[in-house]
Amino acid sequence: MxxxxxxxxxxxxxxxxxxxxxxxxxxxxxxxxxxxxxxxMASNEQRDALRAELGLDRPLLTQYFDYLQGxxxxxxxxxxxxxxxxxxxIMDRVPFTLQLVGAGMLIAVLVGVPLGVLAATREGSWWxxxxxxxxxxGQSIPVFWLGMMLVxxxxxxxxxxxxxxxxxxxxxILPAFTMALYPMAHIARLTxxxxxxVLREPYIDAAxxxxxxTAAVVWRHGFKNASLPVLTVVVLQAGTLLSGAVAVEYVYAxxxxxxxxxxxxxxxxxxxxxxxVVFGAIVFVLLNQLVDLIHVAIDPRVR
Amino acid sequence: xxxxxxxxPAESAAATMSGAPRKRRRTNRTSVxxxxxxxxxxxxxxxxxxxxxxxxxxxxxxxxxxxAPPAFLDGGSWSxxxxxxxxxxxxxxQLVAGGRLTLFIxxxxxxxxxxxxxxxxxxxxxxRGWVDVVISRVIDAQLxxxxxxxxxxxxxxxxxxxxxxxxxLALTGWAPCARVTRSVAMSLRExxxxxxxxxxxxxxxxxxxxxxxxxxxxxxxxxxxLQVGTAILVESALxxxxxxxxxPDISWGAMxxxxxxxxxxxxxxxxxxxxxxxxxxxxxxxLGDALLTHNDPRKRRR
Numbered sequence: 053m054x055x056x057x058x059x060x061x062x063x064x065x066x067x068x069x070x071x072x073x074x075x076x077x078x079x080x081x082x083x084x085x086x087x088x089x090x091x092x093m094a095s096n097e098q099r100d101a102l103r104a105e106l107g108l109d110r111p112l113l114t115q116y117f118d119y120l121q122g123x124x125x126x127x128x129x130x131x132x133x134x135x136x137x138x139x140x141x142i143m144d145r146v147p148f149t150l151q152l153v154g155a156g157m158l159i160a161v162l163v164g165v166p167l168g169v170l171a172a173t174r175e176g177s178w179w180x181x182x183x184x185x186x187x188x189x190g191q192s193i194p195v196f197w198l199g200m201m202l203v204x205x206x207x208x209x210x211x212x213x214x215x216x217x218x219x220x221x222x223x224x225i226l227p228a229f230t231m232a233l234y235p236m237a238h239i240a241r242l243t244x245x246x247x248x249x250v251l252r253e254p255y256i257d258a259a260x261x262x263x264x265x266t267a268a269v270v271w272r273h274g275f276k277n278a279s280l281p282v283l284t285v286v287v288l289q290a291g292t293l294l295s296g297a298v299a300v301e302y303v304y305a306x307x308x309x310x311x312x313x314x315x316x317x318x319x320x321x322x323x324x325x326x327x328x329v330v331f332g333a334i335v336f337v338l339l340n341q342l343v344d345l346i347h348v349a350i351d352p353r354v355r
Numbered sequence: 356x357x358x359x360x361x362x363x364p365a366e367s368a369a370a371t372m373s374g375a376p377r378k379r380r381r382t383n384r385t386s387v388x389x390x391x392x393x394x395x396x397x398x399x400x401x402x403x404x405x406x407x408x409x410x411x412x413x414x415x416x417x418x419x420x421x422x423a424p425p426a427f428l429d430g431g432s433w434s435x436x437x438x439x440x441x442x443x444x445x446x447x448x449q450l451v452a453g454g455r456l457t458l459f460i461x462x463x464x465x466x467x468x469x470x471x472x473x474x475x476x477x478x479x480x481x482x483r484g485w486v487d488v489v490i491s492r493v494i495d496a497q498l499x500x501x502x503x504x505x506x507x508x509x510x511x512x513x514x515x516x517x518x519x520x521x522x523x524l525a526l527t528g529w530a531p532c533a534r535v536t537r538s539v540a541m542s543l544r545e546x547x548x549x550x551x552x553x554x555x556x557x558x559x560x561x562x563x564x565x566x567x568x569x570x571x572x573x574x575x576x577x578x579x580x581l582q583v584g585t586a587i588l589v590e591s592a593l594x595x596x597x598x599x600x601x602x603p604d605i606s607w608g609a610m611x612x613x614x615x616x617x618x619x620x621x622x623x624x625x626x627x628x629x630x631x632x633x634x635x636x637x638x639x640x641x642l643g644d645a646l647l648t649h650n651d652p653r654k655r656r657r
Binding site: 066067070071074075078079085088188189191192193194195196197200201203204208291292294295298299302303310313314316317318320322325326328329332333336337339340 | 492512513595597608614618619625636
């Protein structure tokens, strides 16, 4: 058992190392940022000065090891525009993004799962077609455009909900629904697929033959077995949600991590961008590992 | 879209060789045809229409006629059927010009992701051994990084331009494709015809190039068409955030970005390009799903 845990931890560390190194490589191999930061008019001396300030004049390997050391000790450098430690700024924004992602995921699960189950139990019916159409549409609409149209209808036209900023539950409703559509479509599709396979299993017939109610058969016996892939997707989609969060936070002026990233890009705040990328990469590798752990914890077959 | 990509079973390549029921195959072919037709017509339209001279110049400004509503609303006129933008540009002409660039980005963006992805995936799946271990680890790590992080890292360094956009699309799109082609190549490798070729003394390179890759074409075309949809969505998101196509170039994403500022008094500036993106991505996704079904004997039997 100890051995298995150690291999497991080792594998996580290797994946983390690859992801963190990729973030470094993406930043360095795509070229010299000084011309992007200073613009084409800057003199060579200015560029050299900036390069020295960013530490880009040192040998690549030295930079890489310094960077790794920083990541390990939790030092992600400091911002060019705010003169603050990057990690602290990121942590200040994380609760807002977490709120948005959490609320979006909650809506996605609460709507997507029943929709998928409904479609699977009534395969080929009107419900099934409606759910499939909705799922397909949800994967084709640009998230931020949906956000704009919701603002237009609910905030501008009908004045029911606030269009931007944060602070109350009302402020959360529109952005959370916008965020929810894509994962909801994904979850509904997957739930339908796994449920329709599970419901064909003989043990479902056996449960029915024993006289259990349809609800008990579908939820207690059927969904229990279909829930594992769904759970996996829920956790993994939480990662994809961050990509959506950037656009949604922009549309709704939500003060989360995505806004910070956009500000960093706009002001060519190179160290801050890199810190956000590294932070995100680590979070997602850990989320992926969490999925594996959940599998082991729930499914006796994987053990 | 990732679920459809992930769901491609290893057998899909085998379908191109097995004698599947003729009739079903034909109905599938017609559905693929009817899904592809509007996309082809649209592509022809956005290329031909600007040449006819019926449309306004998409970048021509007219500050006396800004934010004119579409023809079907009060105050609209047929000289600008879909209204005008913030600087008086004709929305219809912009939509056509933007469609040209957006479709181009979708198509090339899919190619730059699918090409390397297929090669890497086949290499891993066919060579196995340590090559496979290394490539699989990199695929996993890559899939763990959401596209926005990669886009941020590259764009922070290189700024925004069309080549950078393609670089981002290639970097984010190769991994899902590599994962699928890897598993298909792995199952093909164990097939009898490959063993037969090997026994007959064919070189490994020849087996891969002449026998394994052709069997992957169906899968790769299906993945490619789904990737077109992804590329269009990525382009629109990045352009919307000011990190993709910038004015004076016009893409549907860039149009959305200019519509954001005037949303409350001129909804049509943002609404039409958004509808266009949704419609095209929906068609492309339907086409990709139909192609996947076409290639998958398991789904076809249903």
